[in-house]
Amino acid sequence: MSRVVEHLAELTGFRDRDLLDATIVSAFRELLPPAVIAIYRSVGMAPEQHWLMRARMGPGDVAPVSDPLWSDLSTLPRLDSDHDRLACLSCDETLIVPGLPSRAYFALSTENETYGVLEIETDEPLADDMRRQVETVLKVYRNFHRLLDYSERDTLTGLLNRKTFDDSFMRVVASPYLDRVPDRRHEDGSGTWLAVIDIDHFKRVNDGFGHLIGDEVLLLMSRLMRSSFRFQDQIYRFGGEEFVVLMRCENAGAAFAAFERMRANVERTTFPQVGRLTISIGITEVRPSDTPSSAFERADKAVYHAKQSGRNQVHDYQALIEAGKLVDASRDSEVVLF
Numbered sequence: 001m002s003r004v005v006e007h008l009a010e011l012t013g014f015r016d017r018d019l020l021d022a023t024i025v026s027a028f029r030e031l032l033p034p035a036v037i038a039i040y041r042s043v044g045m046a047p048e049q050h051w052l053m054r055a056r057m058g059p060g061d062v063a064p065v066s067d068p069l070w071s072d073l074s075t076l077p078r079l080d081s082d083h084d085r086l087a088c089l090s091c092d093e094t095l096i097v098p099g100l101p102s103r104a105y106f107a108l109s110t111e112n113e114t115y116g117v118l119e120i121e122t123d124e125p126l127a128d129d130m131r132r133q134v135e136t137v138l139k140v141y142r143n144f145h146r147l148l149d150y151s152e153r154d155t156l157t158g159l160l161n162r163k164t165f166d167d168s169f170m171r172v173v174a175s176p177y178l179d180r181v182p183d184r185r186h187e188d189g190s191g192t193w194l195a196v197i198d199i200d201h202f203k204r205v206n207d208g209f210g211h212l213i214g215d216e217v218l219l220l221m222s223r224l225m226r227s228s229f230r231f232q233d234q235i236y237r238f239g240g241e242e243f244v245v246l247m248r249c250e251n252a253g254a255a256f257a258a259f260e261r262m263r264a265n266v267e268r269t270t271f272p273q274v275g276r277l278t279i280s281i282g283i284t285e286v287r288p289s290d291t292p293s294s295a296f297e298r299a300d301k302a303v304y305h306a307k308q309s310g311r312n313q314v315h316d317y318q319a320l321i322e323a324g325k326l327v328d329a330s331r332d333s334e335v336v337l338f
Helices: 002-011 017-031 083-091 128-152 162-174 202-209 211-228 252-267 292-308 317-322
Strands: 035-043 050-057 095-097 102-109 114-122 191-199 234-239 242-249 279-285 314-316
Touching: 017 035, 017 050, 017 114, 017 128, 083 095, 083 102, 083 114, 102 128, 114 128, 162 234, 162 242, 162 292, 191 202, 191 211, 191 252, 191 292, 202 211, 211 234, 211 242, 211 252, 242 252, 252 279, 252 314, 279 292, 279 317, 292 314, 292 317, 314 317
Parallel strands: 279 314
Antiparallel strands: 035 050, 035 114, 095 102, 102 114, 191 242, 191 279, 234 242
16 A cells, blocks of 8 residues: 555645656556556547547556547547446446457546547456555545646636746747657657737727626637647646637648638637627737747737738738748847857
8 A cells, every 4th residue: 555655645746737647657567467558538519529649658668658649539539439438437436348368448527628548458356445545546546636627727718828838838839749748759840820819899899788798798809719620739727818829830821721720710609698709819929939928919910900901810020021021030139149
């Protein structure tokens, strides 16, 4: 039992979800007899949902492996590809499947949803006392995830909040991925893009309909963003009517198309009591030398240009520079230190 306590202490020392999943898998791999331990998360929007492997260890592995957060959905197994795992996800209960090997499935959930499954494969069925140990450790795991949600997410919309942005951004600059996984099985030349999204004339909504209706607009806007962007795109509410998105795209054209799709989705949506609304979007590609504030400032200038040009538009900062509509002051002010 002392080893369980040690692993729980290690588990609660992290504030990084990727390291948290890798740690819990490593802990179970050590506590259990020779086994395959894995955490799978359901990703995507119904009915096109797939399994993303968050962490996995087999008998011969020295460290967990995982699917990159930026995996193309089409390359991941569909939910119905594993009926036992899907049954556990659907019923939110522990599921024991006897056989050779024996498999045990434990649901991973928050207060609002069941989002994943811990899967344990062993030569012999788990003993009752071992199953209870697994469930006890998972209670700590779930509670810690809830604490992370409380500290990292906006209380109204459930999107990531402003204070988590800097850490996520610096990981973008340090790595081509927005995750820290021990095994990066796919790498490409895609760039990372930052967008600032602002609801046009939102003050009129609050002044004309009240803040409760304004909050309903923000909630619906957050749902539109989740459905418009991919599961791996990072969406933040910065406060008020301002949102930020970090996204990997192949090129400027693909990034522009993704945010244009979001703009169009909002334009054709009818918001209860309010009617039609629009958004203005500014985007910029993240540079290796960027700080969070420098990239945000470029995207914010593109948003300002969109609003000055009539709103309900998407503008790429670099395209505005090349067209002579903005001056890239950041290039001129760069200082070389010797």
